[in-house]
Structure formats: C-alpha cells, structure tokens
Amino acid sequence: MVTSILEKKYFITLSVFFIFLVTIIFIGYKFIYIPYKETAKVLEFFSKGYTLQGIYELRYPLSPEFYDAIKKFKSYVDVNEMISATKRQAQYLALQNQINPHFLYNSLEGIRGEAISAGLNSLAEMTEALATFFRYIISNMEHLVTLEDELESIENYFMIHCIIKCNR
Template structure:
C-alpha cells in the first residue's frame, strides 16, 4: 500500500529546509523593506541576513540533499536487481546509525559464501525441476529408434538417436563444468536435430585459431552454456528469415579469458530491445531470486548468465549486440579454467574476500 509523502523522512526533511529558507527569505525581505523606508539600522543586517540565507541554502544542498539523493539512487539500483559494493557510497555517509548497521548486515549476508552456495543450490533445483522423468524419456527414445530400424526408417532412427544423445548429455553430465569440446559436441547434436526440420536452410560453422584449438577445446565451461544460445539464434534469429540462415560459433582465448561468440545473420533486434536484454543481464540473480518468468527467449540468456555469475563472479557473463535485418552476436566472457580445481580455488578466494 502506497504511503503519503509525509510518511517518508526525506520529504519531511525537504519541508523543514523549505520552511527555514522561506523564513530567512521573509526576514531578509522585511529588513530590505525597513531599510528602504528609512527605519533600518544600516545595510549590515541586510547583508548579514543575505549571507546567512545563501549559506543555509548551500549547506542544505551540498551536505544534506545531494548525499541523500546519492543514497536513494543506490538503493533504487539495488531494488532493481543490481549489486553494489557499498549501498551508501564511498563517502561513508549514513542516514542514521541504525540504518548503517542494517546496510552492513545486508552486505555481509549478500557477500557471504553461504548465500552464494544457496543461490547455486536454488539454480540446480530449478534445473532439475525442468527435467520431467528424463530417464524414462530417453529410454523411450531408444525403443522408438529400435522400432524405426526394424521398419527401415533410417532417418527416423538417426533423429531419435541424436535426440537421445542430447538428453543423455543434459542428464548425465551433472557436474558444474565440462570441456569446450564436449559442449560443442552437444551443440552439433542439437543442430543435427534441427537440420531434420530446416534442411539446407540452416548452416553452422565453428571457428577458432588452429594453433589455439587444443587449448581452447580443453578449457572448462559451465554445462549448457552454448546450446541454449544456439537454440535462441535458430528460433529467434534465423527461423523467420527468408533463405539460408548462417550461424557461427567463434572461439578465442586471451591470457586469462575465454571469449565465445554465437553469431547469426537473422532478423536482428531493435536497439531498445537489445538495451532491455543487456539491462536484464546486468542484474545479478534477479530471475532466480524472484522466480520471475521471461518470454520471447530471454530466460535462456538470463539463466546462462546467472550461472556464470554464480560460478565466476559478475565481471564475467554475456553481452548482446544486434542490428535489425543484419543479425545478432551473443558474446560470452569467462575465465580460462583447465580443471575443476581452478574453480574451487576461485570459490575459496571469493570466500576469503567476503
């Protein structure tokens, strides 16, 4: 229920300072009026009153109103889902000692390893919740494949085998990280399934520096990082395009970062929609925390981005670039990791930092 303006302390503070400024202005006006009439004791009270009024206004704006607005802005960002290292800013200004204690407690809880582990468990639970009787599903697909081979329906058998392979990868690889090579194989399996629908209208290429291929393919990344974005590129990028749609997966590596880019030459998106997607991607864990549902393919990007944030930190993640009728690039930035031990060391450093 929305409260009246007088319910909030900031509005009461504004009213109090406004009343004081009006009082000083009225007093100064009275002194000037008396001086004009010849009843004043000189210009000194007028000058003194004017200086007092200006100093009062400057003090109210600089020392009270501007810091208050900065705190309000940071709280608004926090409520929108952004995380900030200090809700009250680097100047250390607090509204009250009690609020300072409250903010410190909130930051401790948010940055603690227990909270990170809780978010990870919640993400894992949501992922498992979406898998309805998975073993029954791919066992049934194997039965369908066998019946198709007996009937001589080779294409149906191949499609069923690809689908069963895809589900096995999703179900059995329960660990946090897989190799880039494994993830690319899963993408190729998914693409093979889609080709039965689109045929030659859909083309996929994987590109990387041949000299870096072995190192890149052995890097570890979160499972199902590329496939959901590849699915988005097909469904929302090239499916509605006339003619052949081309999708490219570009793999690059720097000294400390692995850069993955999924590009399509589909319909693209308007600037406003791209800005909205990137804004949602910048928010930390908002979808998982509130249970909000996304439409039009947004949940895939948000889900992958949240898992990257949970595992590696908010300096890594996804950013989207797109132009109407040109295509869309989805760029992923994650640290270079060759074993799960590196991830454990990263989590220990985060815990020590907290």
C-alpha cells in the first residue's frame, strides 16, 4: 500500500512536470521561435532585395531597439525617395524650360525669315520684337534688371502693338 501511494505521488509529480514542460515548450515556440523565424524571413528577403515594404510591417520585432531602428531606417528611405523624386522633377522642369524657349525663339526666327523673304518687313520687325520681348521675360524672371533693359523691353512691347494697330 505504501508503494501504491508513492507511485501515485510519483505519477502526479511526473504528470505535473510533463504538463509544465509542454506548456513551457508551447509558450517558447509560440512567443519566441515563431516571431524569430518570421522576422528572420522578412529580413532575409529584404537583404536579397525582394521587398522593402515588409521590413516596416514586422509583427514581431526582436526588441524595442530593433523596432526603433526599423522606424529610423524607414524615415531615411522615405526622405531619400522624396529627395530623389524632387530631384528628377527639377531636372525634368529644367530640361523643359530649356527646350520651350529655344523652340519659341527658333519658331519666331523662322517666321521672321519667311516674312523677310516675302517682303513683309513690318511682320519681320514685329516677330523680332516679340522674340526679343520673350527672351527678356524668360531670362530675367529671377534677376534684377537695369532700367535701360526694362525700357528696351517696353519699347519692344510698344512696337508690337504699334505694328498691329498700323496694319489694321
């Protein structure tokens, strides 16, 4: 009878220890191993260049410091992307601003040449005044100009309107 009681105590102790061990293993698996594997997988994909988005959405960061580092990294990437996009836009606008005035000047010079060859001197003068006026406006948008340059621009503008009114 004494052995039976000892066996029951031993069995109960062994059962409690086994349940405790299974619980510890389950908790370790659920809250340590699975988060570690998921984070490691996302970081592996990121290091191979497959994804950038998933790195910001880690469900289980390894530590608060790691999470803060990821947030800081995201802010750097966002700033760099914004700077890159802004730089590309500025380059595009600079190129567009170079092309448009040249196209305008070349077109006006072509019209002026046709007017001269057709003997339309007033049209040639008006086209030249218009080209000079546009060149002045476009090239001096951000700079201070002399009073002489401003008066010359006003004369070109006035000449355009005089030629238009005189030919009516």
